[in-house]
Structure formats: C-alpha cells, structure tokens
Amino acid sequence: METLRGDEAVGTASDLTVVARSHELDDVDHAALLAEVSRPSVVWRDGEEAVVTTGATASITANGPDRFATVRETATALFDRLRTPATPQPARPRLFGGFAFHDGAADRGPSTWDGFPDAWFVLPTVQVTTSGDRCWLTVTATGPDADRQATDRLERWRERLSDLPTHEPTGRPGIVDQHRTPSREDWREQVEDAVADIRSGTLRKVVLAQSLSVGLERPLSIPDALSRLDTRYPDCVRFAVTTESEAAGTLFGATPEKLVSLSGRTVQTEALAGSTGRGETPAEDEWLGEELLDSDKDNHEHDLVVEAIRDQLDPVASSVQTGDRILRRLATVQHLQTPIRATLESDRHVLDLVEALHPTPAVGGLPPDAALETIKSTEAFDRGWYAAPVGWMDAAGNGTFAVAIRSALARERTASLFAGAGIVHDSDPDREWDEVQLKYRPMLDELE
Numbered sequence: 001m002e003t004l005r006g007d008e009a010v011g012t013a014s015d016l017t018v019v020a021r022s023h024e025l026d027d028v029d030h031a032a033l034l035a036e037v038s039r040p041s042v043v044w045r046d047g048e049e050a051v052v053t054t055g056a057t058a059s060i061t062a063n064g065p066d067r068f069a070t071v072r073e074t075a076t077a078l079f080d081r082l083r084t085p086a087t088p089q090p091a092r093p094r095l096f097g098g099f100a101f102h103d104g105a106a107d108r109g110p111s112t113w114d115g116f117p118d119a120w121f122v123l124p125t126v127q128v129t130t131s132g133d134r135c136w137l138t139v140t141a142t143g144p145d146a147d148r149q150a151t152d153r154l155e156r157w158r159e160r161l162s163d164l165p166t167h168e169p170t171g172r173p174g175i176v177d178q179h180r181t182p183s184r185e186d187w188r189e190q191v192e193d194a195v196a197d198i199r200s201g202t203l204r205k206v207v208l209a210q211s212l213s214v215g216l217e218r219p220l221s222i223p224d225a226l227s228r229l230d231t232r233y234p235d236c237v238r239f240a241v242t243t244e245s246e247a248a249g250t251l252f253g254a255t256p257e258k259l260v261s262l263s264g265r266t267v268q269t270e271a272l273a274g275s276t277g278r279g280e281t282p283a284e285d286e287w288l289g290e291e292l293l294d295s296d297k298d299n300h301e302h303d304l305v306v307e308a309i310r311d312q313l314d315p316v317a318s319s320v321q322t323g324d325r326i327l328r329r330l331a332t333v334q335h336l337q338t339p340i341r342a343t344l345e346s347d348r349h350v351l352d353l354v355e356a357l358h359p360t361p362a363v364g365g366l367p368p369d370a371a372l373e374t375i376k377s378t379e380a381f382d383r384g385w386y387a388a389p390v391g392w393m394d395a396a397g398n399g400t401f402a403v404a405i406r407s408a409l410a411r412e413r414t415a416s417l418f419a420g421a422g423i424v425h426d427s428d429p430d431r432e433w434d435e436v437q438l439k440y441r442p443m444l445d446e447l448e
C-alpha cells in the first residue's frame, strides 16, 4: 500500500501507475462480505447505492488547517495516475473517507479517536458496489506489476465473493455501564453560559454536544448493526469507517443530514435544524410536528442555517434555490428541513464545497469562529469525526458528503456515542438535554 501524506509531496512513487479493473457480479450479501473483510474498510449506503470497501491501494492523510486543500491536491494527483478502462459509473474507483470536526487531532494526545486523523481517505483495493439491482466488483493495484496484480486480484475476489460463508446475524451486544459527559448539572451551566453569550451579542447560535460512553456485554457486530439500521433508517445515509490504524475503532451511524453532493455543476445540500420528538399516537405526532413548524425558536435556529449555507454558496454559484421548509420524520425525532440547490459558475471540486460549508450552523454555530471557540472551550471531550463530513469523491471531482451525526465510535467492548443540540437566545437547558437524549436513540437502540 502507498500512504500519501498530504503534507508531503505526492510521494516518491508519483511515476507509478495505479490500475483499476471492474466486473459485474451477481448480487453480493453486503453483511456477509463485511463480516469477512479486514481493515481499512468503509461502508456507504445512500439511497439505492450500497458500497463495501476493503484494503488500501493508497491512502491519504492530512492534518492541520489546510487539510481540505491538501486532500484535494493529493487526490487529484492520485487520480491522474489512475488508469481505468471504460467502467460503468457506479463501479468507477472512488476515494472514501472523511474529516475530523476540528483540525489539530495530531496535537491532542491519547483519545478515543486515535487512528482518526484530521482527514483520511482510501483508494480501496476492493470495492463492491450495489446500485439498484446490479452489482460490481472493482479492484485497484499499484507498482511495477500493477496490471497483472489487478487482473489476478479481480479473479481471486470474483471467486471469493461467489462463495462467501453464510452470515448468521447476532443480537445486540447489551450495555453494562454508561458514563455521560457532561453531567446534567454541568450541561445546565454550559447552556446557560451559551445563552448569556448569545444575549450579550457575542454569539448568535452554538451547537453543544454531549458524549455517552458505554461498556458492552459483547463486542458489537458492525455488519449486523448496519443491517438493522438499513431497516429502521432507509432514508438516512448508513456508513462505517475503519481506518488502517490498529488503534482505531469503527465510526458508524445512520445520518439524516447530507452536507453536500456535487455532480458536474449541480450542488445539492440542505438545512436540517430544529427538532422535536415523535408522538405516541398519530394525533400526538401530528401535533408535535405542527408545533415544530410554528415554533419561533426552532424556525429562528433553522433560518440561521439556511442563511449561512446561502452565504457560503453565493460566491461560487450562479444561482441558489431554497425549497419549501418541510418536516423530516425519523424513528425517534422530527426535524425542520429545507432542501437547497445551486448551480456553480465554474467547475469546482466537491472538497471546495465541503470546505466552504463545514461546519454549517446545524452542527457548529454563528458566527463560525466564535461558535467553534465556544465548542472547544465548553466540551470536555474530543468530537473527533462526530458531526464532520464523511463521504466519497471521484476522479471528476464529484462526490457526496454526509454529516456524521447519529453516530458512534465502537471498539471491542466499548462504544462512544455523540449528539448535540443547537442553542439560541431562548433555549431551555432541560429541553435541550431531552433533545440530545432523543438523538442518542438510533445508536443506543443498536446496543441495548
């Protein structure tokens, strides 16, 4: 494998070619495949597309404030070296990975997020893509013998995939203990302080998060957790990232929030902010939804996100259109959602947009710098990759990134869950606490 440290030149091996080959397959059982593969591995399930990757022909890491540009440049140089014969679009080789919420992971010392740099992407050795009712195997190889290696690898994996051991799903692992950061009292104080800053005018909104560390009776099976999330959250992006570092756990989740999708010059994004619970009866559910749509507090919180996304897109777009504000109903929570579409003035890389948009005030705040400072000085845990962009990009600079919320980091018999809530001038600490508990549910339900 080739590790491309973004902070260095593209590497001494820049004259080496990278070769990709693909082949159409009969359907593959993604859970059975995932149970078989070793790290690094990425899972991405979005709409009718499901991808499992394993291995690294190359990986890119970048740390520090220039991480977006560094990954973009390194990825572009890598794709320039990639020779891919005519390949159906879903099977094209892609880079999968993501970013940390804040940069500076390298300076933070030991953390639950060890093995997750500020940015990490992989060109997988093996990529299995199901799109609708079709499925492809894509392999890559590098080095002086890349062509022969890619051909052999394709043959070996075709055989392996046609003969995967049957996967027997296991139950949920069970929780033996829980530890919350912050405590309920500390949370109250944190929210009150943030509200005071907002009322004094130094802040407009800040999203404060909590962390819940749990001990598990048995190690969690990621393939089985993802299968259950597929059933419960088919409209969310289900994802899992395991980097090559032996120190790293697996980040996984089912997020309702897309950061950005770029195809040619068409940008799709959204504002997702403002939350309430689901009702016990259809009538109560309806009532809660109406109350959310009418809530001044939640509409203000949401308006700030729409406004910030428009401002970020304006300099690069020839037009930005916002759709109607609607209710997004999920299993345990409902949100206000506004779809946003833009047309770019000139060609851009998806990472330009990721950099411009991350973090939106749906997970950061406004003004951005003051909100990030508040988050750093308030939260007593490392956000790591929580609430940060995860996704993929291709050789054309297109890609899709989701916001890694409703997520957890699992490692052996432990898991760390993360969830947050947007604080504005009239936030009530107890209501925000309850909202965070609802946002833990998708992950907690997988563990209990």
Ligand SMILES: C=C(O[C@@H]1C=C(C(=O)O)C=C[C@H]1O)C(=O)O
Binding pocket: 207, 257, 272, 273, 274, 275, 335, 362, 363, 387, 405, 406, 418, 419, 420, 421, 422, 439
């Ligand atoms: C921060 C989270 O969710 C975000 C915050 C929301 C809010 O404050 O209403 C709603 C959706 C997400 O944009 C999370 O789930 O952890």
